[in-house]
Amino acid sequence: MLRTTVLAACALLLAGEPEATFAQAKTDEAKEKARINALRAQVRSYRCVTKAGRKYYGSTIPPQCTGEPVEALSAQGTMLFRIEPPLTPEQRAAQDAEEQKAAEAQAAREEARRQAEVQARRDRALLQTYSDEADIERVRQRALASNRDAAAQVETRIALLKSRQGNLVTEAEKTPGAVPEKLQQDLKAVAYDLSLQEQLLASRKREAAEINARYDEEKRKYRQLTGAK
Numbered sequence: 001m002l003r004t005t006v007l008a009a010c011a012l013l014l015a016g017e018p019e020a021t022f023a024q025a026k027t028d029e030a031k032e033k034a035r036i037n038a039l040r041a042q043v044r045s046y047r048c049v050t051k052a053g054r055k056y057y058g059s060t061i062p063p064q065c066t067g068e069p070v071e072a073l074s075a076q077g078t079m080l081f082r083i084e085p086p087l088t089p090e091q092r093a094a095q096d097a098e099e100q101k102a103a104e105a106q107a108a109r110e111e112a113r114r115q116a117e118v119q120a121r122r123d124r125a126l127l128q129t130y131s132d133e134a135d136i137e138r139v140r141q142r143a144l145a146s147n148r149d150a151a152a153q154v155e156t157r158i159a160l161l162k163s164r165q166g167n168l169v170t171e172a173e174k175t176p177g178a179v180p181e182k183l184q185q186d187l188k189a190v191a192y193d194l195s196l197q198e199q200l201l202a203s204r205k206r207e208a209a210e211i212n213a214r215y216d217e218e219k220r221k222y223r224q225l226t227g228a229k
Contacts, residue, residue, distance in 0.1 A: 040072070043074070045057055046061045046062065046065070046071065046072055048061075048069065051068070069083065069084055133219055133223070136218055136219050137215075140215035143211045144208060147208050147211060151201060151204040161190055161194045161197060164190050
């Protein structure tokens with residue numbers, strides 16, 4: 001029982017529950033230990049019934065009770081608690097697996113609950129952000145316009161670099177003999193900068209697709225939440 005309590009508490013803690021939850025579990029564990037210790041102080045004898053049906057008593061656990069459930073008795077002969085025999089390795093493995101499964105199931109339930117709370121907050125934020133679907137479209141168009149402006153700036157930079165690259169190539173072709181080291185460095189620098197700008201332009205184009213996908217999803221969710229067709 002104590003082992004199960006601790007495992008469940010650990011599952012809650014790993015799932016992100018407040019530390020107070022774990023502290024409460026430790027408090028419950030301490031109370032359970034105190035209760036058991038109080039019962040043990042009242043024990044006056046032990047009794048077991050073997051599989052053969054024979055009863056054995058003793059002020060300590062009789063050796064004949066090995067492997068059998070044992071009842072701890074008070075001075076009046078009433079059973080205070082039951083002592084189960086040690087588990088076999090197979091039984092222990094099965095119990096550990098069951099406790100682990102229970103702890104994982106509890107953690108999964110807590111995770112599902114937390115995810116539901118996160119989604120509920122997002123839904124409320126969505127409804128507070130937009131007054132209607134047209135509002136979503138207006139925000140989309142502003143985001144796309146900003147993206148187009150940024151892409152246009154990159155395209156202008158690419159055009160200038162290509163022009164610069166062309167002039168350098170022409171200069172290199174007109175140079176008799178080996179191309180000067182300075183001209184070679186300029187060609188490499190322009191090529192490198194051009195590569196970076198082309199990568200940036202591709203990124204801007206991907207960003208436009210992501211903007212449309214994001215606002216398509218927000219519009220779909222808005223319709224779902226408001227019941228709009």
